[in-house]
Amino acid sequence: MFTKLKTPLIYLILIASLGFAIFHFFLNKQEVKNGQQQSTAPLFAASFPNEHGENKPLNAYQGKIVVLNFWATWCEPCREEMPELSTLHEAYANKNVVVLGVAIDDVNAINEFTKQTQVKYPLFAADMAGMELASNLGNNKGVLPYTVIIKADGTVHKTYFGRISKDLLEKSLLPLL
Numbered sequence: 001m002f003t004k005l006k007t008p009l010i011y012l013i014l015i016a017s018l019g020f021a022i023f024h025f026f027l028n029k030q031e032v033k034n035g036q037q038q039s040t041a042p043l044f045a046a047s048f049p050n051e052h053g054e055n056k057p058l059n060a061y062q063g064k065i066v067v068l069n070f071w072a073t074w075c076e077p078c079r080e081e082m083p084e085l086s087t088l089h090e091a092y093a094n095k096n097v098v099v100l101g102v103a104i105d106d107v108n109a110i111n112e113f114t115k116q117t118q119v120k121y122p123l124f125a126a127d128m129a130g131m132e133l134a135s136n137l138g139n140n141k142g143v144l145p146y147t148v149i150i151k152a153d154g155t156v157h158k159t160y161f162g163r164i165s166k167d168l169l170e171k172s173l174l175p176l177l
Contacts, residue, residue: 038136038137038138038156039136040137040150040154040155040156041154042133042136043058043068043133043136043137043150044058044059044061044062044154045058045059046058046126046129046133048102048124048125048126048129048130049107049124049125050107050110050122050123050124050125051107051110051111051113051114051123051125052107052111053107053111056122056124058100058124061098061100062154063096063152064096064097064098064152065092065095065096065097065098065149065150065151065152065173065176065177066097066098066099066100066148066149066150067085067088067089067097067098067099067100067147067148067149067169067173068100068102068137068147068148068149068150069081069085069099069100069101069102069145069146069147069164070102070103070104070130070131070133070134070139070144070145070146070147070148071101071102071103071104071144071145072103072104072105072144073103073105073109073110073112073113074105075144075145077144077145077162077163078144078145078163079117080163081145081163081164081165082101082117082119084164084165084166084169085099085101085119085121085166086099086118086119086120086121087166088166088169088170089120089121090120092173095177096152096177097173097177098121098122099121099122100121100122100123100124101119101121101122101123101124102124102126102130102133102134103123103124103125103126103130104126104127104128104130104131104144105125105127106125106127107125109125110123110125134146134148137156137159138156138159139159139161141161143161143162145162145163145164146159146160146161146162147159147160147164147169148160149169149172149173149176151176152176157172157176158172
């Protein structure tokens with residue numbers, strides 16, 4: 001009797017596992033379209049120090065298409081995507097697009113990081129205030145990296161949980177250019 005139940009039970013477990021995996025994939029899909037409009041006002045009202053400790057107001061980037069990347073020096077996927085973000089920043093600089101990195105770190109951590117890793121876009125040290133900004137912009141999971149594409153009119157176009165790629169970002173940016 002047990003052997004008769006064993007085979008269907010294995011199939012049931014496999015099907016349930018597959019169902020859970022599919023559910024988890026769609027639940028954690030990178031692109032997030034939030035039904036509510038997030039306000040970018042707190043972002044553009046903020047000012048944070050760059051890696052050299054110089055306080056910079058983020059309102060200097062209003063009117064541009066902003067690829068806003070929340071990251072941390074200790075976050076491996078964050079560090080992995082930085083070369084692609086640097087390439088994107090350089091490729092689209094003359095098209096009113098800017099990549100900004102808001103670190104959930106202090107100035108010293110970013111300064112040490114940039115001594116070893118070249119990053120070609122502006123970086124800001126926001127500590128935990130950065131997580132609050134990310135949350136206000138749709139990061140309801142507290143995930144890093146977290147990327148927000150903001151249109152030139154200041155509205156949120158798309159958001160992404162986890163590691164992104166230049167190709168994925170370009171697909172999102174093209175309709176905005």
